[in-house]
Amino acid sequence: MLKRLIFSTFGANNVVVKKVSIKDVAKKAGVSIASVSYVLNNRKDSRISEDTIKKVKNAAQELNYRPNKIAKSLKTQRTFTFGLLVADIANPYFSQLARIIEDAAKHIGCTLIIGSCDEDKEKFEDLINTFCDRQVDGLIIAPVANSANFLERIQKQAIPFVLIDRYIPSLRATTIGIDNTEVTFKGTEHLIKNNRKKIAFISYITDLQHLLDREIGFKNALKAHKVPIKNSRLIKVDKDFIDRDIDKNLKQLLTPNPVIDALFFSSNKLAVAGLKTLVKLGIEVPEKIGVLAFDEVEAYKVFKVPVSHIKQPLYEIGVQAVTQLEKMIKDPQTKFQKTTLEASLIVGASS
């Protein structure tokens, strides 16, 4: 993309204004900085005269004084900041969640720092370290694979965190998520009951337990309904080459004639890639092939038929994450807790 045009003649603002500090307010009000602090923090216990209060408030107002939170944090050892760590903030699943978490955090007076780690362990650790260096009060983390040891270290440093979306079997930690095995079971069962038994399950090559759980749920459902499990229908995609791998596999499974009657995508990105391919190949949905997807993205509603999908309770996840994190911060003795929320199967017309 070329830069086409830059015009830049109009001048700079060179009126450098020193920030107003508590000292300035104190001087203007003719009181000590301590009094300013007391007044501005509404300390009822230390009784200050109405007169002083008025003087301080006026001075603060006139100077448009805003306390420096950095200084406050240094003293109080609280930053009222949370770190949110996800795989990729550009993924709608995470950006929707981020928005909910942002609002929930703001609601209790906290700000969010967001980091994307691309499932990369090194970036993951770097970002968490950065967050800690910035003295966040707590972390909300969608952990990458094999991060148990690192997270244990964070626990020893007494920085509270909650895990979302994913969990780590070997780690005792507060976790918010859904029962992936169960809901995938339910989804698979839905397909089977609609007389689709030749189902391909599209998943990632991964060590992430929550994704493996989805595969387990799928297989369990097949077993429960005495449908044979075929390895050729368990498609594993390289997360860095989703389009390529999906394209290749679907072509194989669907052309010239479908050897399957349903596709179950275990993530939104896989589903979107799959839908693109289906459009390209001109495969009739649901006539020739049924489709079930994970998560909820706008693309599902724009497809030729509304796509059936498993919807996670994003709002609940986000609010619970913030609520529980807050509790852990307030009381470091809080016990670890695993919260499992209900995901729902939204039946569209694709299955």
Added chain:
Amino acid sequence: MLKRLIFSTFGANNVVVKKVSIKDVAKKAGVSIASVSYVLNNRKDSRISEDTIKKVKNAAQELNYRPNKIAKSLKTQRTFTFGLLVADIANPYFSQLARIIEDAAKHIGCTLIIGSCDEDKEKFEDLINTFCDRQVDGLIIAPVANSANFLERIQKQAIPFVLIDRYIPSLRATTIGIDNTEVTFKGTEHLIKNNRKKIAFISYITDLQHLLDREIGFKNALKAHKVPIKNSRLIKVDKDFIDRDIDKNLKQLLTPNPVIDALFFSSNKLAVAGLKTLVKLGIEVPEKIGVLAFDEVEAYKVFKVPVSHIKQPLYEIGVQAVTQLEKMIKDPQTKFQKTTLEASLIVGASS
């Protein structure tokens, strides 16, 4: 969504570890805190003996010392933090941009705080104030309507910012964006050249100049090609009721028989809502109606035919924003600058 299951018996980590500070390192290394600071910051100028260096590095390593950036910031008056203010981080346009900006910022050692203001002036000002209270080094802002006065105040406080996506005609400020008038002109022309002259332009009820520009570009193109402008084809949607308004208007324009031959959506959210309605109404695209959209979202590729759209140079916008902001921070005398980047028309099969 119901919380289904909580099990919470396993114990808490009650080993409270005091964070290690520079003092601890100094004590362990048997040197002064000043020396620790010098060594850990690689200050070559003040020569420190190899011996001291080794002792400090070892001590820091063993204690797993990480400097407190809050303290550092208080002294250095730099936080290496940028505030990013958008309308909604859950909107793919902004979440994609946020990701790019996050990476660009990280690249120069900075962290991002993100805020969503929902086009609400009060939230907008609150968030910027919050960012300033946290002493961000600079701001990247997609400004809401009527924010000129407020932003002028921020300028007087000498907090550097760059505007993205939108601009404010009455405000001298560094701005990165596209030429909305021109690219909408180009898009409209594309439709006209494909023999679609009864175009409905779907836009918002808004004061945002960049959106008004799009409307201007549309009208200009009609004029330039001597196509009459009909008010009934200038659809204005309430941003809080997109689905409802789009549904109603498209139904009116398209059923029982289309009175138009093309739809031009001036934002991704409008387009997605429109595509949903088109699917629902079963309108053939591009046979019965042509479609052109703004921005680039995955839904465009999942629609029955790839949707033609105007693609903004997100990467360039993000990188430029960070680059120019950094320059302004380093040199407060930097002149304001308007950067206009080229958006491209991606022709799919919908037009």
Added chain:
DNA sequence: TTGTACGCGTTATCAG
């Protein structure tokens, strides 16, 4: 190399 005065608030303690 080190002591120490910052940066900007908070809060315990002390004086009027």
Added chain:
DNA sequence: CTGATAACGCGTACAA
């Protein structure tokens, strides 16, 4: 009963 003094928090950087 009020309000000021001063000791923090944790690094940085100048003077010694």
